[in-house]
């Protein structure tokens with residue numbers, strides 16, 4: 001039954017010192033690590049005494065609840081951004097002399113407050129792009145039989161511990177031909193390639209490399225060609241994913257998925273050169289033992305496997321990660337993941353277990369691309385393990401860094 005106190009507090013907010021909140025989050029993190037240390041220790045897993053066993057199960061259940069509570073304290077409705085985006089659409093469309101209406105759905109979707117600041121930057125670029133490159137002038141739209149007032153739609157929703165964002169405009173769509181032309185100029189594409197055969201998804205993904213502005217002039221709004229490169233790096237910094245779809249004459253849609261909070265993460269613990277690394281579980285689509293596949297190699301090219309009739313390039317960090325003299329005895333495993341609509345196989349020496357960690361992102365000054373690490377976490381063994389940055393591994397594989 002609801003107590004009178006609960007009744008008074010329901011639906012009300014309280015001011016809390018942010019340092020107190022931060023202390024609470026840190027302590028929750030430590031509690032979670034300690035719980036993992038206990039529950040994963042081999043001695044404890046041998047315990048058969050019913051009362052102790054039940055106590056441990058209860059400890060697990062309670063830490064989960066505390067963790068959920070801490071998470072909900074960190075979350076803010078995305079609504080907090082709405083006013084800012086409305087103002088931005090109003091100002092940018094006025095400057096560009098275009099009529100645009102913004103529709104926002106899912107304003108109650110909640111997300112880590114830290115993520116809100118990043119989202120605001122992401123939306124700034126997407127709004128500018130839509131108005132500058134996508135949306136036609138009112139005259140052009142009416143000549144095309146389109147409603148004179150253009151629309152930008154932002155829809156957000158929650159799926160498990162992820163938020164999904166759909167950002168779309170009903171403008172002219174991305175000009176495939178011009179993107180291909182720019183990609184050839186920038187040598188991202190091999191001139192010998194049959195351009196007709198490259199799927200749209202791949203063409204549009206070139207835009208995320210940055211430096212691929214198709215704008216003829218640098219305007220107040222855009223034209224430096226860093227916009228989408230910045231958007232992609234920001235999404236990846238938050239361990240999210242971004243995709244783009246576009247239909248000529250009908251518009252462009254960006255699909256973004258982001259983890260709801262920045263710190264707690266389900267990971268696979270894998271061994272490479274006798275050192276344990278962490279890999280975010282949400283990034284991994286499938287796991288296979290290496291022995292299930294034959295590894296192919298074309299001269300002067302990297303190794304790959306064939307799966308369902310398609311080649312999947314193998315990324316082999318063992319050849320460039322720190323080495324140990326000890327011989328690995330594990331079972332070589334291939335972890336399949338996707339980046340920009342392409343699948344890759346990460347070859348590791350052994351897959352050890354799955355766990356949950358409290359993740360500390362690398363400070364920006366250390367998050368250099370070369371070390372292939374995006375953060376670290378204290379493990380139940382008391383050691384600190386590093387989280388592998390799959391994006392930088394793919395960039396390295398493609399020779400992009």
Ligand SMILES: Nc1ncnc2c1ncn2[C@@H]1O[C@H](COP(=O)(O)OP(=O)(O)OP(=O)(O)O)[C@@H](O)[C@H]1O
Pocket residue numbers: 125129130131133134135169171172173174175207210211212213214215221222223224225226227228229252
């Ligand atoms: N909503 C959109 N509709 C149509 N084309 C788009 C859209 N968004 C991006 N583009 C295309 O993608 C290209 C790259 O966009 P990006 O934001 O990276 O660079 P930019 O806008 O040209 O310059 P800036 O760095 O100043 O943003 C654009 O030049 C344009 O051709």
Ligand SMILES: [Mg+2]
Pocket residue numbers: 125128129222223227228
């Ligand atoms: Mg732009």
